[in-house]
Amino acid sequence: MSPAEPDAGDRAGHGRPQDSPSDGAESAAHLLTVVVVVVMFNSADLIPGLVASLADGLDGTDWLLVAVDNSSTDGSPDVVRVLLPAAVVVETGRNAGYSAGINAGVAAAPTHDAVLVLNPDVRLEPGCVTELLTVLAEPGVGIAVPRLLDADGQLILSMRREPTVTRAYADALVGASRVGRYPSLGEVVTDHAAYEMPTDTDWAEGSTQLISAACWAACGPWDESFFLYSEETEFDLRARDLGFATRFVPTAVATHLEGGSGASPGLRALMALNRVRLFRRRNGRVRGALFWSAIVLRESSRVAIGDPGSRPTLRALTNPTRMRERPGPHSVSRAGSNGGA
Numbered sequence: 001m002s003p004a005e006p007d008a009g010d011r012a013g014h015g016r017p018q019d020s021p022s023d024g025a026e027s028a029a030h031l032l033t034v035v036v037v038v039v040m041f042n043s044a045d046l047i048p049g050l051v052a053s054l055a056d057g058l059d060g061t062d063w064l065l066v067a068v069d070n071s072s073t074d075g076s077p078d079v080v081r082v083l084l085p086a087a088v089v090v091e092t093g094r095n096a097g098y099s100a101g102i103n104a105g106v107a108a109a110p111t112h113d114a115v116l117v118l119n120p121d122v123r124l125e126p127g128c129v130t131e132l133l134t135v136l137a138e139p140g141v142g143i144a145v146p147r148l149l150d151a152d153g154q155l156i157l158s159m160r161r162e163p164t165v166t167r168a169y170a171d172a173l174v175g176a177s178r179v180g181r182y183p184s185l186g187e188v189v190t191d192h193a194a195y196e197m198p199t200d201t202d203w204a205e206g207s208t209q210l211i212s213a214a215c216w217a218a219c220g221p222w223d224e225s226f227f228l229y230s231e232e233t234e235f236d237l238r239a240r241d242l243g244f245a246t247r248f249v250p251t252a253v254a255t256h257l258e259g260g261s262g263a264s265p266g267l268r269a270l271m272a273l274n275r276v277r278l279f280r281r282r283n284g285r286v287r288g289a290l291f292w293s294a295i296v297l298r299e300s301s302r303v304a305i306g307d308p309g310s311r312p313t314l315r316a317l318t319n320p321t322r323m324r325e326r327p328g329p330h331s332v333s334r335a336g337s338n339g340g341a
Contacts (some may be wrong), residue, residue, distance in 0.1 A: 032133055034063040034210070035109040036116045037222060039101030043120035044074040048256075050120055051083045054272065056256070057124025061133065063116075066109050068092060068101040095329050098206075099222035099231040106216065115216060119207040121257035131252035132210040135198065142215030142244025145204040146252035147195060156256060158205035159189035159248055163279050165287060167295035172301060200245045207256045208231025215244040228326035230274035239280070266332035268309050269316040272299065273323065273331075292317065322332060 031169070038050065047067075054065065067088040077089050090108050092101065106115055114128060114136060132144040148156040148207040161167065161183060170185040180190025189201065209232065220240060223234045236246045274293055280288025296317050302310035316322045325331065 002086055020338050021311070030060055032113040033111070034058060034061050034064055034114050034116050034129060034133070035106065035112040036065045036118060037068065037105035037109070038118050038120055039064065039068050039070060040072055040076040040080075040120055041070045041095060041103070041234065042072045042074045042076065044072070044076045044079045044122040047079045048077060048083060049123055051080075053123040053125075056126040057128045058116075059128075060130045063129075064109065064112075065090065066090065066105040068105040068337060069107075070095040070097070070101050097227035097328070098225060099224045099226065099229075100184045101303060103115055103221040103224065105135075105154050106221070115213070117206065117211065117212045119256065119341070122208050123206075123255040123257070125253040125255070126256050127319060128252045128260040129210065131249055134251045135247050135252075136210055138247070140243065141168055141298045142212050142218075142239045143204075143249045143253070144210045144249050144302075145201075145244040145246060146208055146254045146324075147248075147250045148205065148208065148254055148256045149256050151255065155195055156205065156258070157188055157190055157195075159199075160203045160205070160233070161187050161189065161292070162202040163187055163233070163275065165290045168291050169297070172294050190340035195248070195249055195313065199248050199249065201248050202240060202246070203236035204246055204248065205232045205256075208254045209236075209241075209246075211321055212244075218242050218244065225326060227331065228274075229271040230278045233275075233276055263331070264314040265309055269313040270327055270331050272313045273316055274327065276317070276323070297327075 003219055010250055033327055036054065038047075042045070049234065054063075060270055065080075065083070065084055066089075067077070068090045070092055071076045073096050077091055080089050090104050103166070104118055114133065116132075118124075128146055132146060135141055136144045146159065148158045150156050164187075165185045167179070167185060170179040174185075176186060177190050178186075178189045180186030181186045184275075189195075219235065219239050222231050224231075226234070240246065276288065276295055278291045279291040283291070298315065299310045299314040300319060303314055322331070
C-alpha cells in the first residue's frame, strides 16, 4: 500500500463503532475508545503496511492513531499525515527511546478506554483488537496481548515468565528453547501448546499490547530509563505487582515482522545490559550480581562457539561504565562501533 492510495486516510485515521454488533465480542467493544500509539524512528517504509491493517484490525471500535516520531530523518511524520489525515502526529524533536515515545503519545491523546501500543512493523489481523477488548473487560486483566506470527506465518514465542537467577543459568547452560518447556527453568514459554489457550503470563513481547485505562492510571507511564528493551518487562511486571494480569489471547492475531535486535551488535548489547539493570532494580545488588554472572556466562559460551554478536555484548557487560550509564542513542552506536568500550 502506497501513500497515493485514496482509501487509507478515509478508513484508517479514525474509526467509529458499528451500529449493530453481530456477536458478543463486538458488543464488548462497542463504544470503547482505543488510542493506538505507534512510536516511529525512520519508519517510513513500515508505516503504509501498518496503516493498511488498522481499519480491519480495529473494526467495531472507536479509535484514533497517535503517531510519535523520535526525530526521524526519512519523512516518517509526513507519511502518516498523508495516509492518516485524522491522526495525531507528535514530533518529539529527539530520539528519547521507545517508552518516552509511548508516554508522549498517551499524553497527547484524548480521553480513552484503552491504549494499544504497536510497533510500526506490526500488522493487525481482522478483529484482533475486538478480541483483546473482550478479554480486557474481564476482572483483574490490565493488559491483553495477541497471538503473534512472524513474516512467514510462524508462531512467535511471545510469552515470558519473570526473570530469575535459576532461569538465567538454565538458559546459559542448557538453552532457552529446551528449558522453556519447564516453568521453573525457562523464561521464554516455548511449549507451543501453551499458545492455543487463553492464559496469564508474567510479561509479553512489547510490540503489541492493549492496556486498559485503569491499568495505566494505576501503574503510571512507562519507564523511560531503559531507552530500548526491558521497558515492556518492567511495565508488565509492575502491573502484575499492582494486581493487573497480562492475558494472552490466542483468538486475537497480529503479525510482527521483527527486526533490529538480531542484526545490530549495539542493540543486542543494550538488550543484555537492560536485562541486568531491571533485575538488579527489582531484586537487589546481591541477586543482581548472580543474574549478571549468568548473562555473562551465556554470552561467554556463545563467544566460545564463534558467535560474533556475543563479543560486543560480553565487552559491554564487563565494562563498569557501560553498566552504570543511562542508556540512549550513544549506547547503541558505541556498542556497535567498538564492542561496547
